[in-house]
Amino acid sequence: MTTPQPILRVEGIHKTLGDQLVLNDVSLTVNRGEVKILIGPSGSGKSTLLQCLNFLHHPDQGRIWLDGREFKATSRRELCAFRQQVGMIFQDFNLFDHLTALGNVQIALIKVKGMAKAKATHRAKEELARVGLADKMDLYPAQLSGGQKQRVSMARALAMDPKVLLLDEPTSALDPELIGEVLAVIRFLASAGMTMIMATHQIAFSATMAHEFLFMEKGRIVERGSPVHLLAPGATSRTMAFCAKINELSGDLGMAERRCASSSSALADKPQGGHGTT
Amino acid sequence: MNDYWHFFLNDVFPALNQGLWISIAVIVPSALLGLALGVLVGSLRVYAPAPVRLLNEVYVSLFRGTPLVVQLFFWYFALPHLQIGDLRIVLSPMSAAILGFTLCSGAYHSEYIRGALLSIRHGQIKAAQALGMSKTQTVLWVVLPQAMRRALPGCGNEIIYLIKYSSLASIITLNELTGIGRTIAKQTWRNIEVFVALGLYYLLLVTLATLLLQYIERRLALPGFSHARR
Numbered sequence: 001m002t003t004p005q006p007i008l009r010v011e012g013i014h015k016t017l018g019d020q021l022v023l024n025d026v027s028l029t030v031n032r033g034e035v036k037i038l039i040g041p042s043g044s045g046k047s048t049l050l051q052c053l054n055f056l057h058h059p060d061q062g063r064i065w066l067d068g069r070e071f072k073a074t075s076r077r078e079l080c081a082f083r084q085q086v087g088m089i090f091q092d093f094n095l096f097d098h099l100t101a102l103g104n105v106q107i108a109l110i111k112v113k114g115m116a117k118a119k120a121t122h123r124a125k126e127e128l129a130r131v132g133l134a135d136k137m138d139l140y141p142a143q144l145s146g147g148q149k150q151r152v153s154m155a156r157a158l159a160m161d162p163k164v165l166l167l168d169e170p171t172s173a174l175d176p177e178l179i180g181e182v183l184a185v186i187r188f189l190a191s192a193g194m195t196m197i198m199a200t201h202q203i204a205f206s207a208t209m210a211h212e213f214l215f216m217e218k219g220r221i222v223e224r225g226s227p228v229h230l231l232a233p234g235a236t237s238r239t240m241a242f243c244a245k246i247n248e249l250s251g252d253l254g255m256a257e258r259r260c261a262s263s264s265s266a267l268a269d270k271p272q273g274g275h276g277t278t
Numbered sequence: 279m280n281d282y283w284h285f286f287l288n289d290v291f292p293a294l295n296q297g298l299w300i301s302i303a304v305i306v307p308s309a310l311l312g313l314a315l316g317v318l319v320g321s322l323r324v325y326a327p328a329p330v331r332l333l334n335e336v337y338v339s340l341f342r343g344t345p346l347v348v349q350l351f352f353w354y355f356a357l358p359h360l361q362i363g364d365l366r367i368v369l370s371p372m373s374a375a376i377l378g379f380t381l382c383s384g385a386y387h388s389e390y391i392r393g394a395l396l397s398i399r400h401g402q403i404k405a406a407q408a409l410g411m412s413k414t415q416t417v418l419w420v421v422l423p424q425a426m427r428r429a430l431p432g433c434g435n436e437i438i439y440l441i442k443y444s445s446l447a448s449i450i451t452l453n454e455l456t457g458i459g460r461t462i463a464k465q466t467w468r469n470i471e472v473f474v475a476l477g478l479y480y481l482l483l484v485t486l487a488t489l490l491l492q493y494i495e496r497r498l499a500l501p502g503f504s505h506a507r508r
């Protein structure tokens with residue numbers, strides 16, 4: 001086992017939006033190759049936290065380290081350099097509407113990384129092929145399904161070679177039948193050793209690959225631990241209770257407990273503890 | 279009948295054709311400079327820091343809030359009387375007209391551009407920034423290409439207006455279409471024929487401009503960007 005190598009570490013993040021303290025002293029560390037899952041009720045601050053991690057929101061207080069170096073948002077140039085290394089996937093995709101799938105993936109390579117156009121095209125095609133969209137390159141966002149749009153946005157983020165990928169409810173805006181194709185990409189990335197922090201309500205799915213669940217409530221991380229522990233049959237964790245509630249809401253009254261339990265039993269053969277990269 | 283043809287062929291058309299070129303020499307630069315100014319001012323009104331934004335707001339209200347004729351009089355007749363140190367600016371009728379039309383249409387274009395910029399979903403700006411784009415890069419490569427498409431119908435209409443209000447240049451002694459038309463009418467006393475012909479010249483210019491704008495719109499059309507022109 002390799003020693004854990006912290007990629008992104010934050011300490012004591014505070015953020016006030018309007019007159020509300022949305023993040024209250026949040027700290028977390030994600031090591032290379034780890035997947036951390038943020039869960040919690042609506043309004044608990046998951047999106048705000050993820051946006052603080054790449055300075056789309058500037059934290060009011062707190063420190064951030066990326067790959068061992070503390071980052072202080074002192075100049076705009078540094079800020080742009082920092083953001084290139086932290087990929088972000090949004091709930092509603094946020095593709096550039098005037099560009100084709102290829103153009104969406106290409107543009108930052110050319111304009112931000114200064115890559116030659118031919119090279120950027122080549123790279124963008126590779127990334128699109130990786131998410132299964134080799135045949136959709138020339139389509140515009142208006143011509144793509146939600147699942148395809150989200151996969152383009154993942155190709156766009158991955159093309160920048162980020163050190164860590166932040167995903168904010170990547171499947172919440174999708175029709176149920178389209179969720180699978182996006183989850184498949186996420187699972188592939190996890191197995192390839194991509195470091196990720198994901199806010200999601202797909203608890204059963206994320207339990208199969210998460211190294212840690214972070215349960216947020218009112219701007220704080222109130223519970224953290226491996227899914228095996230938090231979702232063990234009979235566990236009394238907040239996570240378990242929340243999971244049961246989600247399943248209830250989605251109509252599986254009674255099934256809820258069993259589903260949460262089964263999502264953790266699926267983990268039984270998965271090694272826990274310090275994970276090395278693949 | 280023969281007399282009419284004679285009059286048109288020998289007097290009206292040759293003179294108006296001359297005026298036509300002068301009109302075009304005013305309209306084309308005013309349209310291009312006005313649009314460029316409108317894009318700049320519109321972007322600043324949305325994205326610049328507060329003091330710059332305010333300055334641009336003042337410009338727009340000033341030029342939208344005063345009659346164009348008064349603006350033209352100012353550039354042509356009043357400006358030479360303003361002496362700052364040793365500097366005194368005297369503009370030719372042509373320069374005064376281009377300056378006046380550019381500043382006026384720039385103010386209107388900026389309205390359309392501003393509205394279009396505000397209609398771009400904020401999520402795309404966030405996505406651009408998350409990829410490491412600077413603010414300027416975001417505006418240049420993400421926001422403006424979309425905003426221009428949205429603003430095109432409005433800006434196109436403004437250019438059509440410009441073609442028509444370019445006739446005001448005649449009152450600062452520029453011999454463009456309208457100026458020449460008035461001169462021939464005065465000399466020949468054949469007001470009906472001259473002014474009908476003059477109207478047709480403008481109609482022709484507007485029709486050509488409309489076709490050109492439609493062509494540009496078609497060329498720039500993209501899936502997901504619907505146009506509600508007319």
Ligand SMILES: Nc1ncnc2c1ncn2[C@@H]1O[C@H](COP(=O)(O)OP(=O)(O)OP(=O)(O)O)[C@@H](O)[C@H]1O
Binds near residue numbers: 022040045047
């Ligand atoms: N721009 C803003 N101004 C003021 N308050 C805000 C702003 N953005 C978010 N908030 C508030 O901050 C709190 C946290 O919002 P956030 O979007 O981070 O929650 P979330 O956990 O992502 O919720 P969800 O599951 O609904 O996405 C909410 O109470 C929200 O009302």
Ligand SMILES: [Mg+2]
Binds near residue numbers: 048169
């Ligand atoms: Mg959210």
